[in-house]
Amino acid sequence: MKILKLAMIMALFAATPTWAESLTGPQNNAVRSANLYLSMQGFSRSGLIQQLSSDFGDGYEVADATAAVDSLDVDWNKQAVKSAKQYLNMMGFSCQGLTEQLSSSAGDGYTESQATYGARQAGAC
Secondary structure (H helix, E strand, C coil), X not given: CHHHHHHHHHHHHHCCCCCCCCCCHHHHHHHHHHHHHHHHCCCCHHXXXXXXXXXXXXXXXXXXXXXXXXXXXXXXXXXXXXXXXXXXXXXXXXXXXXXXXXXXXXXXXXXXXXXXXXXXXXXXX
């Protein structure tokens, strides 16, 4: 069990670039928070920045959250698929409805292209 936990922690930080000297302390902390969020659920770039900078989220400065997210190597299409599958596990969606949910600024904030990819790969289209 300890080996599994260690493997999960190592996988979590494997997606993180070497702690960049160009990032500030708060930005490095935001990177750690971002990786934790990405390990739990799908996020768009804008959604992750919002989560990190929101008073109801982590409360990082928007500039620090943005620098942290932009320092990561994230496949946003894969994140869109992850989000789409999470939605489909909760309820039914048409292709158009799921794409709109994923791309809406009131929803997940994926680009139209990412949302379409996510909906198709998740099987809604």
